[in-house]
Amino acid sequence: MEALSSFIIKASPERFDAIVVGSGITGGWAAKELTERGLKTLMVERGRPVEHGVGYVGENRDPWTMPNRGRVDARVEEEQYAIQRQCYAFDEHTQQFFNNDRDMPYSTPDGRPFSWIRGNQLGGKSLMWARQSYRWSDLDLGANLKDGHGTDWPIRYADLAPWYSHVERFAGISGSKEGLAVLPDGEFLPPFEFNAVELALKQKFDAKYAPARMIIGRTANLNTAAQHHLAAGRGQCQARSQCHRGCSFGAYFSTQSSTLPAALKTGRLKIATDSIVHSVLYDPKTNRATGVRVIDAETMATRDYHARVVILCASTLGSTAVLLNSTSEAFPTGLANSSGVLGHYLTDHLWAAGADGRVDGFEDHYYQGRRPTAPYIPRFRNVTDQHPDFVRGYALAGGAAREGWQSAAAKPGFGEDYKAMIRKPGPWRFGLGGQGEMLPHFDNMVSLHPTKKDKWGMPLLHVNVTHGENDRRMRKDMADTAANILEDLGVKDVRTKMATLEEYPPGLAIHEMGTARMGRDPKTSILNGWNQAHDVPNLFVTDGASMASGAWQNPSLTFMALTARACAYAVEQMKAGAI
Numbered sequence: 001m002e003a004l005s006s007f008i009i010k011a012s013p014e015r016f017d018a019i020v021v022g023s024g025i026t027g028g029w030a031a032k033e034l035t036e037r038g039l040k041t042l043m044v045e046r047g048r049p050v051e052h053g054v055g056y057v058g059e060n061r062d063p064w065t066m067p068n069r070g071r072v073d074a075r076v077e078e079e080q081y082a083i084q085r086q087c088y089a090f091d092e093h094t095q096q097f098f099n100n101d102r103d104m105p106y107s108t109p110d111g112r113p114f115s116w117i118r119g120n121q122l123g124g125k126s127l128m129w130a131r132q133s134y135r136w137s138d139l140d141l142g143a144n145l146k147d148g149h150g151t152d153w154p155i156r157y158a159d160l161a162p163w164y165s166h167v168e169r170f171a172g173i174s175g176s177k178e179g180l181a182v183l184p185d186g187e188f189l190p191p192f193e194f195n196a197v198e199l200a201l202k203q204k205f206d207a208k209y210a211p212a213r214m215i216i217g218r219t220a221n222l223n224t225a226a227q228h229h230l231a232a233g234r235g236q237c238q239a240r241s242q243c244h245r246g247c248s249f250g251a252y253f254s255t256q257s258s259t260l261p262a263a264l265k266t267g268r269l270k271i272a273t274d275s276i277v278h279s280v281l282y283d284p285k286t287n288r289a290t291g292v293r294v295i296d297a298e299t300m301a302t303r304d305y306h307a308r309v310v311i312l313c314a315s316t317l318g319s320t321a322v323l324l325n326s327t328s329e330a331f332p333t334g335l336a337n338s339s340g341v342l343g344h345y346l347t348d349h350l351w352a353a354g355a356d357g358r359v360d361g362f363e364d365h366y367y368q369g370r371r372p373t374a375p376y377i378p379r380f381r382n383v384t385d386q387h388p389d390f391v392r393g394y395a396l397a398g399g400a401a402r403e404g405w406q407s408a409a410a411k412p413g414f415g416e417d418y419k420a421m422i423r424k425p426g427p428w429r430f431g432l433g434g435q436g437e438m439l440p441h442f443d444n445m446v447s448l449h450p451t452k453k454d455k456w457g458m459p460l461l462h463v464n465v466t467h468g469e470n471d472r473r474m475r476k477d478m479a480d481t482a483a484n485i486l487e488d489l490g491v492k493d494v495r496t497k498m499a500t501l502e503e504y505p506p507g508l509a510i511h512e513m514g515t516a517r518m519g520r521d522p523k524t525s526i527l528n529g530w531n532q533a534h535d536v537p538n539l540f541v542t543d544g545a546s547m548a549s550g551a552w553q554n555p556s557l558t559f560m561a562l563t564a565r566a567c568a569y570a571v572e573q574m575k576a577g578a579i
């Protein structure tokens with residue numbers, strides 16, 4: 001394969017078949033599907049190029065080889081990464097993949113907390129994501145219709161199932177088949193293992209809480225690489241727990257390891273990096289998107305790219321910001337916004353509520369290597385019964401580990417005995433934390449700030465989001481239930497943990513969804529069931545902006561399935577001359 005640089009372009013007079021905005025998880029999939037289906041495609045990315053392998057500068061580096069021993073310089077952190085540093089994956093090894101907050105500010109009303117975690121480079125957040133990958137079910141896609149919160153999804157599980165299989169086979173998802181209706185099985189590679197304590201607690205949990213079950217988290221890591229993964233240059237997971245730094249084995253799914261090489265192989269992809277999409281170009285005579293206007297991130301020059309179809313994959317808030325900034329006489333409040341709901345119904349997952357405690361015994365056990373996933377208890381709340389305090393549900397995830405030298409080192413002591421003491425693994429601990437569904441609400445919204453602009457002259461995004469009563473009640477139940485489960489399983493000294501909204505603001509679950517939702521009715525939604533704008537037929541939005549509600553599972557596998565499905569549909573429509 002030629003070097004990445006040979007596919008990168010600046011200005012181009014060419015009219016492409018398709019423009020994909022963004023190169024993260026969804027942009028990578030869009031580029032792969034469109035090019036493999038014959039379309040000359042331009043991927044437009046605001047960030048810099050990152051080459052697979054050589055671009056992962058933090059990989060394989062021990063903290064003592066790093067200039068600041070693995071921690072980002074406190075002043076740099078304070079001045080440039082005040083938001084990004086809240087993400088658990090942010091450190092000196094991964095800093096290069098996180099957005100610089102000083103250069104890319106956003107606003108909130110009266111300082112209302114919202115943490116927008118971004119990866120603005122080729123590959124987007126596909127380079128730092130935690131790879132948990134779950135199918136949604138009809139429980140999730142039918143929820144809005146059932147309880148009336150949010151608009152009815154125009155699709156059901158049967159529409160997505162073949163596309164889940166399509167993306168799982170290619171991405172490589174390791175997991176166990178469980179036959180659970182709330183969490184449909186997929187095309188799995190062999191699962192990762194429980195450790196001894198987790199296995200013992202799983203057996204107790206499954207016996208006591210059936211039909212609920214503790215499973216091992218399904219993850220986009222190649223536990224065992226299949227032939228087609230090896231043939232594509234990807235290798236088996238080495239369980240190094242360094243995924244967030246980039247993996248030159250290609251053992252986890254990212255744009256760089258997976259979709260980008262597939263798209264480049266077709267010879268039909270060009271990439272414009274350092275190109276900030278300012279707006280989608282629109283021709284009112286034909287009612288079609290005609291391309292995108294970009295600002296060069298380095299020179300500030302403006303240029304246009306043209307294509308027959310435009311696919312927005314700039315992440316939930318990135319895509320909505322572009323639409324809001326694409327105004328015209330026909331669409332004064334943002335492109336494809338005749339319904340007026342553009343920017344509304346923003347959700348993120350409810351998080352940071354759970355419990356942990358000590359597990360006695362098992363001192364003769366340890367674990368070998370590391371593991372890119374953890375135990376997971378799929379949703380059991382409000383599946384067959386109805387909790388009196390809240391609708392929807394949550395998963396619990398966690399795991400068991402032995403206290404390590406860091407906790408031992410905090411104890412007093414010195415000399416030989418002290419050194420011997422911190423070398424011994426401490427007691428086992430086991431914890432569970434929830435991830436719950438936040439209800440879609442009209443008032444949770446983003447808009448463009450009327451006056452403030454960033455250094456490229458782009459209006460700041462103004463984010464106004466908070467938890468409602470249902471969300472608060474669910475979080476309380478997540479923590480109480482996690483504690484009850486631990487007590488039931490014989491865990492000792494159980495502590496309930498629940499962060500405040502200030503400690504764990506919306507956004508920090510990094511699962512933003514909604515703001516250009518799909519729906520059956522053009523009067524109340526932006527997109528139809530194919531992620532196609534109701535108002536502008538050759539405009540598609542296939543990332544999390546399109547979600548009509550947020551479910552309780554990690555969403556990126558669903559974004560992948562929706563993107564692949566939408567792109568196949570767009571190509572069919574183009575071939576049929578419909579768009």
Ligand SMILES: Cc1cc2nc3c(=O)[nH]c(=O)nc-3n(C[C@H](O)[C@H](O)[C@H](O)COP(=O)(O)OP(=O)(O)OC[C@H]3O[C@@H](n4cnc5c(N)ncnc54)[C@H](O)[C@@H]3O)c2cc1C
Pocket residue numbers: 021022023024025026027044045046047087089117118119120121122123124125126128129130131132133275276277278313314315316318319322510511543544554555556557559
């Ligand atoms: C630490 C971490 C852990 C996570 N763990 C999980 C997990 O376990 N499971 C899960 O499902 N999800 C997880 N996520 C979330 C997951 O990363 C996102 O859901 C996913 O990356 C979204 O894909 P995307 O293509 O929409 O956006 P991104 O991957 O963010 O890509 C968007 C791209 O668009 C570009 N862009 C934005 N605006 C413009 C513009 N105006 N012009 C040009 N380009 C633009 C950006 O630079 C970026 O490259 C995690 C995220 C993080 C950071």
